[in-house]
Structures are given as structure tokens and as C-alpha cells.
Amino acid sequence: LPRPPWSRHKGDRRQKRAQPGYCLAAGLPATPAARFPRRRFDYVSAVYGMAHCRASHYMHTDNRPLSPHLMIYKLQMQTVLSGIHRGGGLLLCLGMVFLVIWLVAVAAGPESFQTAQAWVGSIIGRLALFVFTLTLFFHLCTGIRHLMWDFGVGLEIETVLKTGYVAIFAAIGLTLLAWVLAYTIGGA
Amino acid sequence: MSSLRTPLSRAKGLGSAKEGVHHFLIERITAAALVPLFLWFAYSLVRLAGADYETVTAWVGSPLPAVLLILLIATGFWHGALGVQVILEDYMQPEWLKFVSIIFVKFIAIVLAGLGIFAVLRIALGG
Numbered sequence: 673l674p675r676p677p678w679s680r681h682k683g684d685r686r687q688k689r690a691q692p693g694y695c696l697a698a699g700l701p702a703t704p705a706a707r708f709p710r711r712r713f714d715y716v717s718a719v720y721g722m723a724h725c726r727a728s729h730y731m732h733t734d735n736r737p738l739s740p741h742l743m744i745y746k747l748q749m750q751t752v753l754s755g756i757h758r759g760g761g762l763l764l765c766l767g768m769v770f771l772v773i774w775l776v777a778v779a780a781g782p783e784s785f786q787t788a789q790a791w792v793g794s795i796i797g798r799l800a801l802f803v804f805t806l807t808l809f810f811h812l813c814t815g816i817r818h819l820m821w822d823f824g825v826g827l828e829i830e831t832v833l834k835t836g837y838v839a840i841f842a843a844i845g846l847t848l849l850a851w852v853l854a855y856t857i858g859g860a
Numbered sequence: 861m862s863s864l865r866t867p868l869s870r871a872k873g874l875g876s877a878k879e880g881v882h883h884f885l886i887e888r889i890t891a892a893a894l895v896p897l898f899l900w901f902a903y904s905l906v907r908l909a910g911a912d913y914e915t916v917t918a919w920v921g922s923p924l925p926a927v928l929l930i931l932l933i934a935t936g937f938w939h940g941a942l943g944v945q946v947i948l949e950d951y952m953q954p955e956w957l958k959f960v961s962i963i964f965v966k967f968i969a970i971v972l973a974g975l976g977i978f979a980v981l982r983i984a985l986g987g
Contacts, residue, residue, distance in 0.1 A: 758947060765940040772933070772976040778920060779979035782913045805902070812898060815891055822888060850906055858909030 749836045757814040760807040767804040802851065809846040813839035883942060890939035897932045917983050926984040933976040941969035 777788035791797050817835050820826050826835055863870065908919060919925055944965045952958035 758943075761940070761943045762947065765944060768933075768936050768940055769972060771936075772972050772979070775920075775929075775933075775976050775979035775983075778913075778916055779982040785913045785916070808898060808902070812895060816895065819888060819891060846902075850902055854906045854909040858906050858911075 749833055753814055753836050753839070757811060757818070760811045760814075763807050764804070764811055767808070770800075770804075802847070805850055806843065806847045809850075810839070810843040813843045813846075883945070887939065887942045887946075890935050890942070893935050894932075894939055897928060897935060900928060901932055920980060920983040921986070923984075926980055929980045930977050933973050933980070937969040937973040937976075941966050 774788050774792070777784040792801060817826070817839055820835070826832065865875075869875070904919070904925065908916060911919075920929065945962050948958055948961050948965065952961055
């Protein structure tokens, strides 16, 4: 059998068993129930007592093309950056909540401001602020990449990989720059 | 001129609401607006690091930072709510829970944006 482009490496147990009637994810033989699934999620646990073999992992006996399942799909930069962009957006929503809390504390007077600054100035506060800064710059850089794509610019795979690396290093660079400046000219 | 719609589709009377790209466009427009806003905000935080109460309130209270902060909060929560909506649409499983959680997220976003904007105004106008 030729090695499918999405298999991780050559001596893959899953690859060796990538033939009709075998589970692509676990490399275990399938049962008739898996080869002819009646339900969408036809779990096979009768033989091995495990629930990790799903109908979609089995190669079908006919020659219908199968989409590569996430469990056996080689991780690519596009996927990882997209996932981090989305997760980072979620994290930044939490950051916005903290920004509002901080503004309310400032508005409430000097005492609550001191409390807020003590929280921000603590080790955990600074660590959280650092993570938020990094996430912000990362979301900013990858977001600009997404805006570029919306205009049809840079959609070739080589360009996507290149701008991906640019985004990663720009985000790290901007974060470090902001923190170095904060400690030098800001006097944190 | 014959229509390209099927008779069944015409009989159902449903079709495009002409609003399909609204979410997509607003997400991108707010994103574009947030780029300069957040760069300014990051720069301001760097300048403000370690500042005392008077400096911070004076900064929030001066006209340009006050307006930009309000815009940042409004645009940020708008963009955030739209983004979380997409995530919920993708992963939230029962249909009713998806619907309810999207509404809930939007409520929370509006409440928080209101709180933040009110805080800025109070500092700026000296409530």
C-alpha cells in the first residue's frame, strides 16, 4: 500500500493496517458492524472492550474517498496557527473583562485603585498580563494575516507558511519590546 | 424571465434574508479598527506602567484617551462577541443551547461594555 500523505511516518502501525477492515486510528481489526455501520457513531467495543474505534476510522470496502480524520492527520502550521488564533481570541475576551474590572476599580477611587495595582503588580498578575500581551500581539499579527487572505492576498501555501513564521516572530518580538520598554521608560 | 428557483423553493417562500455577509463584514471591519486602537493601547500601557492614581486618572480623563478607550471597549466587545458567536456556532451541540448561549454572550458583552464605558466617563467627567 502506498503511504497516504497524511500519515505521520513510515513505520506507522496505523499505516501498516491501513486496509479494508482495519481501524485507521488504532490499527485494530474492524468488525462487520464497523464495516457496515448503521448508525453515525458505531462504536466497536465488543472484541477489544474499547470505545475508541469509530465507524469513520475504518476503511470502507468500496472505493469511496475518505477524508483524513483528525486523529491520523499530520499537524500543520495552518491548523495550529488557526487554532491558536481562535483560542487566543477567546482568551482576549477574558482580558477585556479584566480591563473593565480595572477601569471600574480606577473609577471607584484611590483605595480600589491601589488594590487593583497590587493585583496587577503581583507575580501572578504580571504573568497573566504577560500572557495577555503575548496573546494580544499574536491575535493582532495572525488577524492581519486573516484580513490579507480576505482580500485574496498570500493564499499560496509557501506564502502562508512564510507569513505564519513572520506572525509568530513579530508577536514574540512586539511582546518583548513592549515589556522591555515598560520596565525602562515606564518604570514598572 | 424564468426564475432559477425550484417550484418547491418558490412555494416555501423562504430565501436569502440579504444579511448573510453582515456578520462577516462587521467582524472584519471591527478587526481593522482594533489594529490601531490596540497598538495605541499597548503603547499607553507601556507609558503608564507603575504610574500612580493621579497620573492614571489624568490620562483616562484627557479627551483623546477617553474617547479612544470608549471606542476600544465598544469595538473590542463587539468583535469579541461576534468571534465567540462563531465558536459557539461551530461547537455548541444542542441547537437550543447554541441559540441561548449566543444570546447570553451578547448580553454579557453589552453589560461589560456598558460598565467599562461608564467607568471611563465617570473618571473623565469626575462623577
